[in-house]
Amino acid sequence: MKISIITVIAFSALFTISCKEQVLNRAAENEVQAIFPKGEVGPAENFTGKAWNYGLVSNDTTYQTLVGNVYFEPGARSNWHIHPAGQILIITDGVGYHQIKGQPRQTIKKGDVVKCPPNVEHWHGASPDTGLQQLYIIPNTEKGIVKWMQPVSDEEYSNAK
Numbered sequence: 001m002k003i004s005i006i007t008v009i010a011f012s013a014l015f016t017i018s019c020k021e022q023v024l025n026r027a028a029e030n031e032v033q034a035i036f037p038k039g040e041v042g043p044a045e046n047f048t049g050k051a052w053n054y055g056l057v058s059n060d061t062t063y064q065t066l067v068g069n070v071y072f073e074p075g076a077r078s079n080w081h082i083h084p085a086g087q088i089l090i091i092t093d094g095v096g097y098h099q100i101k102g103q104p105r106q107t108i109k110k111g112d113v114v115k116c117p118p119n120v121e122h123w124h125g126a127s128p129d130t131g132l133q134q135l136y137i138i139p140n141t142e143k144g145i146v147k148w149m150q151p152v153s154d155e156e157y158s159n160a161k
């Protein structure tokens, strides 16, 4: 009897430790690695949740290109918007979504490269559980950079179609 109680305690302890490790491992998996400084939080009128922007290449008359890094915290996303000259996204860590209006939502992850064509309504952001680290490149800025539109509703965000 004594042994079986000790055995139960020992197994309980092992189970508790392994559960704790699983939780810690999951937290580590969901942690997004930053390459650049986090930067400034994007304005609430253009984003749901928090998205930090850090400019890397400022716009000038020689290059007419804007490059920066955005970190979307889990669940955060941009409003619907248009880039008059298009945009290229390079995902450097995490998991998120990109959706062009009228098309199925795409899952994007570390290593993916996404082209958002000029004047196409779209949004991008993080998945609910894991943040998204993305570089953006906006070429031909003389045509315009971004036109902000309405927020992405919870229904649109969670709709996989």
Ligand code: MN
Binding pocket: 081, 083, 087, 116, 122, 123, 124
């Ligand atoms: Mn965009």
